[in-house]
Amino acid sequence: MYGQTIRSAIWIAATAGLYLSLAMMVPAAVDFYFGNADWQVFAASAFVVGSFCLGVAMAARGSPAPFSRRLGFLVVNLLWVTLSVTGAVPLYMSSLGLDMADALFESVSAVTTTGATVIAGLDTTPPGLLMWRSLLQWIGGIGIVAMGLLVLPFLRVGGFTVFKIESSDTSEKPFARFSMFIRAFFAIYIGLTLVCALLYGAFGMSGFDAINHAMTTIATGGFSTRDASFGAFQSFGLIWTATIFMALAGLPFSVMILFAVRGRLDALRDPQIAAYGGLILVLTVLIALGLRLNQGEDFIHALTHAAFNVVSIVTTTGYASDDYTTWGSFAVALMFVATFLGGCSGSTSGGIKAYRLVIIASSIRSGLMRLIYPNAIRPVRYGSVTVEPDMQRTVFLFVCAYTGIWALGAIALAATGLDIETALSGSITALANVGPGIGPVIGPAGNFSTIGDPGKLIMIFLMLLGRLEILAVLVLLVPAFWRD
Incomplete structure (x- = not known):
């Protein structure tokens, strides 16, 4: 049974790698259209990766193992490692001259929708490579939502979805058939991407820029086609469009599906949505007021850029419309705190996530009330639902x-030689899958190219840890997991 579980996990991962090799033909077609020779790199990479993954899939093919927690953990980890490695192949073989560490860093950053980059000169980078980075993030966003909604709840390490907690019957599913749910999810994900791209184009982006930015916006990834990110597009229409769609992408897709397909307005009462929106509102107003009072900025201008950058960091997208490290220590401190927060469960965002913050706040309030009234029964609640002790322990275990x-x-x-500011912000921006950090090296005006290979490898591990909800990776280090 144990060997069958490993073989099934390898087969699933190899099949995913095979599909990714087919996706390489998209940037190949883009480079061919623009007359760039890198189309041959993507075509060759697709053949090499596809052949290898096909061979592995055929070798691992057999009677599938029944789904279990062990299989779930193995599949989740193998999938992200496979996508990261296969995504790095054309980056390594391209004309950019990236070494293996840089190519792997860029690929992991894309697949985990982190958005940290080692590539300088994006404005002149071949279009196929820009499309590949955006496509990897868009595909990674699909995988993140699927993992958060369908796999992690079963493994009890995350994915606290609205249709799981807002029902007295915990076995209730949003749709009777899984295929119906998948169709609804893809329709919303693709629909949001198309509408976002059309609005970007309407407000002045070129078609190529609009498509790339739409994919990385809905995936909350933050890869841009410009070194200056959204700072290259000085348009309030573009900035507010990005702000709205980043905020939407940080919402639970389960809520959007229930609202759009089933018309369930009650799904919008999920407590994490109120916490998520409230945190964004408070941080935005505080930073905008700080810019107005301390630097004399016009309030509308300050509010626009504060809202964009706060939403970008909270949703772990990582775009920047301005170098917010120049806004003063108060704004920088708030942005650093925002790096930890994250969006909602079941979204493409990373971070601690709003539902955990709601449970922690409720646990603290319950504990304080017990100090005042020792004999009172004060359950920890998530909205109107009592949070089970197992879920409370899981949340506090995760935060610790x-x-x-x-x-x-x-x-x-x-220890690799980075200054403390870069080390502290680099660790959290990788773990939270945010992208830019704090300071002149990896801040919104910099990139990660000057960090040495040891530092990049550490951040690669942190990005994967954060994307896979930490516990899903750490469990593989427990010897009991590997006992038959």
């Missing part, structure tokens, strides 16, 4: 692991 790994990651990065 999250902060501990952030600290260890910062220490490891500092």
